[in-house]
Amino acid sequence: MSTYQEFIQQNEDCDGIRCSWNLWPSSRLEATRLVVPVSCLYTPLKERPDLPPVQYEPVLCSRANCKAVLNPLCQVDFRAKIWACNFCFQRNSFPPSYAGISEVNQPAELMPQFSTIEYIVQRGPPNPLIFLYVVDTCQEEEDLQALKESLQMSLSLLPPNALVGLITFGRMIQIHELSCEGMAKSFVFRGTKELMPKQIQEMLGLMKPATSGQQGKPLAPHDAAASCRFLQPVQAVDMNLTDLLGELQRDPWPVPQGKRPLRSTGIALSIAIGLLEGTFPNTGARVMLFTGGPPTQGPGMVVGDELKTPIRSWHDIQKDNAHHLKKATKYYEALANRAAVNGHSIDIYACALDQTGLLEMKCLSNLTGGHIVMGDSFNTSLFKQTFQRVFSKDYNGEFRMAFGGTLEVKTSRELKVSGAIGPCVSLNTKGPCVSDNEMGVGGTCQWKICSLTPATTLALYFEVVNQHNAPVPQGGRGAIQFVTQYQHSNTQRRIRVTTIARNWADAQSQIQHIESSFDQEASTVLMARLGVFKAESEEGPDVLRWLDRQLIRLFMFHLRRSPFLQVFNNSPDESSYYRHHFVRQDLTQSLIMIQPILYSYSFYGPPEPVLLDSSSILPDRILLMDTFFQLVIYHGETIAQWRKSGYQEMAEYENFKQLLQAPLDDAQEILQTRFPMPRYIDTEYGGSQARFLLSKVNPSQTHNNLYAWGQESGAPILTDDVSLQVFMDHLKKLAVSSSA
Template identity: 30%
Template sequence: MMRFHRDIIEDETPYYDAAFSFYNALEPRLIAVNTCLDVFAQSLDQVGVMEMRRCIDNTGGTLIVEDETTDIMFLESLKRYWQRCDLQAGTVQGEAVAQEGTPSSGVSGGYSPHCGFAVHMEVNTSVGTLPRGALGPCNVDVEANKRGPTRLTSPLEVGAGGTTRWCVSYLDKGMTLSFLFDTATANSQQCGMESAHEKRFIQFVTRYITPRGEQRVRVTSVVQPTTPPTAPPDYYTKAGAFDQTCAATIVARMAVSILEKHPGKWDDAKRWLDTLLVRFVRRYSTFSPGQPNTLRLDPCLSLFPSFMYNLRRSEYFMVLNISPDETTFKRHWLLRESVDNCVLMIQPTLDSYDIEKPFATPMQLDSSSLRHDNIVLMDAYFNVHIMWGSIIYQWIEAAYHENPEYVNFAELLESAERDAQAILSNRYPYPRFSRTDADGSEARHVKTRVNPATNYHNSDMQYGAGVNGAVDQADVIYTDDASILAFMTSLKKAVVTIDEKAED
């Protein structure tokens, strides 16, 4: 690579500061004319999109970076960019295309735009619910704040905070923003006022211009029950009021926001993440002090620690051998995609296929799932991989799938391929796709994301045995990373050890 993260932190890139300042100065000029910066570039190592990141994100722009402009990943991503915008929807051209049989959202009399320009958002809340900030492709609406005073906000700012008004030059149907609120306000008078009510409301007012030039206002109002002042911690779990995937996405975006403000503070960000997780589990779990084995989490909370474990091991924290431009690219999409897609970025899915079960069988993201006699399909959002076990690969090399006597084996290979193509047909941006055997060079993309339950330190352990119950069927992962078992053991010990000073 031409440069590493360490080079930028240690000021060994002489042109970085000047380029970063240039694009930061360009950002307010683009916002003033309701224009976003879209970047479609070649090569993850040499473009310099890290300098452009704030200008792209804060204006609502799109970042597509691939190895080659002639590669299918770049061409399909560019094609799907225009499909997501669908600028012809509702126009004469769009209706003509629809009449020719091509799907289009431009339906006469029922125009539904897929994107908007000059977007201005405002949040109204009931007393005692204070906006902390927004995470995602948006900026504080400075001009709107000049025209009138903003409502009261929380002193605990997150992301673009200190306001109830935000703006972005461009917004499409797939873009999501995260808004955080403070319900434990510092104003005791307001707390008392809200506690007298059983409901709180949050209202989002979005103003934008459609591609046809129409000005539209969309108002979304949400009413939520308030928590009784004396409610115990299990009040939320009994009500099923915790969304683990949404919470994981919020925490990941907060971590990216912290690293954006404090580049190079990866260790501090990890400590912040660990502290947050320990306090969360301590508050909402049940346990006996000093006894780790007594700790229990409600099912609606039980997956959250594993999300945090995989977040710590993802490219958002592990930046070794990853170029700054690639990190920028992946952070860009984490800040704008839906919750389901963001969870894939944090914790990939893993499906297994074997002779006994020639269909997708969800598996734990664990090295014990990588057996010699199965095929695994990993979906890590930016990467989709089919990995054949060593026995499966030997059968492929022997061309068994071409022999009519082994039609079931051919169907097994086709099943994994068909599911992979289904993912590729809808993913935006188009992911990197590979087929490899367990010893191939591309297998590293799978092995680095699974929990190393069977590594060279503990390959004889019976933890996490595969479907066939034999650890020796699983691949050994050569890494010094802690397994999720070690992570959870440390988490339990930290939770049940009550430190009065820390609690204060």
Template identity: 30%
Template structure:
């Protein structure tokens, strides 16, 4: 079986491609069972069927090629819970010669086109404005919001939240005067607490029978998110923006203003969840922020640069699982001369250990944010002697070119672009690789098979494991 082809078809990768047949065999597997699944991976030949899936009545599993089917009794057995299910009425014509698409052996991944059960809701925009800024910056933010409201269609729904030391949720449907609900910025709220304090239900109700498509919700939800066509909404927003001032909470001269961006976003998310039917429309939070969060959830962690911390967190939240695994566990690849490979060059994974360094090999370390090309001592000497420029040493030129091509491929497909470090053994830049390796050979414990030692007092993984075993036995 071509496992790479299976991964391209189903967007699924497993740590083990063979499943154990008994519990004893499962306990002998050193590497735990795990899977990496990419739900939104773009597949070139994705089959799409124009009907709903057939679920299992007990576990909710969907009819698939691995289910046992009794065509005579029109019954299928769920492969997950072994529950017997009857086919729906429109499946009564199936037979061994006429089967639905989800039972084709090659259709292990399939998409369904579901009919929309509820009417579409107009798009919702929730403006969240930071007031811990200078007067000119606040004026520019208010002008931008006003311009955006003028360019939006009348059927769009809008809401308004302002925050500084505290969070203010403005009630646009209260015509008598400006009214808002205040949340303490230093406290972390749950969605249920926010909806209860605002007087909202946990989730917005579905469409009423006979209601027009895109009808506005009724009840308390109607007070915070209103359509622009409502005169009360336009008047309330204009009055709030014209009277909006900087955060009046006093600020100590040696500290930054208390800006509770995290709490404001939590409140905004809870408000949207309670005001808009789930899956019925596009809803977006428009955040106008003038600085780092200094109060409540998401407060900037000191000891690290705020920009660096925010950048790394943003990248970690957005990368797929494979790239996140590279951040946690860097990948090390060793390039050697090989008589077995037709190209004469072999590339194989190597352990993150100092023992992986040998004079005749080239190492490629992928640590996500930087890529290290490490040349052994012998390879570095041959390169300085320009052996790779001589026709009789074509294999050596290919050995140097192979990791260079892989590094260029990594740089081309990754954003942000990683830093490339080209170094030699015993060189100053070699520290980028040595910092990631297990110090199994140090200055006071040199291994016979190692061509490199790490000047550190840290214990190796083997010493730590042996000590842990000894403590476990003693206890």
């Protein structure tokens, strides 16, 4: 390895790991001085076409409170057929099936290139994939029609043996029976009455009827599943369900003038979760909620039905004037936890011009690994293409989605795990490697991740517990093992194991080495995740003060202005949406979210990346800005005038036509692969949508310094926000003042 850069890249490609530090300080005291904790970004299911899974079970350490998996870092005595665990140093015998091993005939898990390895576990019957559609019918005709078409399309993308179910809701909730030929039959529930899971299961025939003096007993999951008329294989009900979706009507209840439709989202979700709990506990399942507005009645209600009462804003929340907020959030958190226990994930597809209650409902997806997709209408390509990408397939023709995952982290004795940030919930598993110092979701060494994709990335934080006066021996290495168990989309149970090690370094004598091992990109994302996690649970100003204290030591100007921490100009739902995606995307996408990428197109050479600064906005340039959520093509003043005059249509200005086309082609490439699909904005100098670009660039030229002598040319930004230069000057003052 010639450079750290190559080492970092190789580790990311091979193991899906990026560490904040690639040399670890050997004592607790030195680690706390580093500002950025020992931490890493881990992508458990990173796609590796060169990593075929092995068809046997992993070999585990025999010590009861260790159970680490055999890996290339273990010491092996091939003659005695014994291996020493590199976490607890227990000596273990190899199982009989390893009798033929030798130094020249090693199993894959001992080879250095298999620091990440995947096992197929042949236990128990295969479980089907389950997709339960929960559809809001209180929508405009055009929107509902577009949604029905998308749902019909999705049926053709599901595997024939996948189970599918349909619940529709407005004022009432209907669970549709799919097994009856020729006639539509459904169970109807009131949208205002909370039902216990047992009651739902009794009413749906998922429990043995109660006999005198005895309560009804749940059917065994196998019987319940067999007798469940509401979840059926796609191949059996494809025609039926397609017709049923085609015939769906808008909610029939009249909506008086000045009122919102009555939407019983809370009870619809409660019934969906109760149905899956009773039939398929601990099985891969997705509840897919499609909603066109906020819940307006029953438990989980976010706003009343009076249109004159607007849905809560950040201002209302700060003034404690959001009447339904706490109760609704508590209700949806209880539902999310019930789904998470059984490994069921909940997606929210919310398409409306106003808010739909994502702030209250976000925990449904955040805790279960589900998707959140937000748009203006179900009739836009943004929704249609994003929804289609949920069912995208990998190089083996299998879904890029996994279910019911658990992640366990094991560490060598000098380290403890402080917590994780990502789409996961704690399994409250205590152990010798659990730190008392919590960061993110802590107090455990195991987390449940109900749904994963190859891009799902978790941030994990560690604490060095080695004392300053007990040095680690020279050449010692700290190790971490990640064990992810999950249900593959082809219904196999799989275990993926990644084992990494980094050298310990004495910060007194080797500080330069530690500095050169610093991964700036990974650290930026890891600290930003901590900031976003705090922003979800603490007051806004407190989080910014925490961030400013970190900024003096660690520089992240654009994060401070990002929509993850600044709620100004964003609705509560939008903030929830941005934060949801930020805490699950991989490193590259996260960096784009923190500091958008800006490309410049001109006649003076090929496209080039330019500073995210107002000085880059020039009259004779076209800019392409990628913020992850938006793709903005901005035409400078001169270019916009030429375009209006139609120069691109004239044969002698072929080069201008090519210049206009270049950013469109580049944007198209991004639009075709990203999930969720970004909003595409084509604008120009003076255009109303130019605000998307102007709000992101550093305002180095504003109305306050517009006529300053010697300024670079560029577009002035009308803002009172401080520029990077002013921000830096203040930081310098703070950094050298005694109070800092």
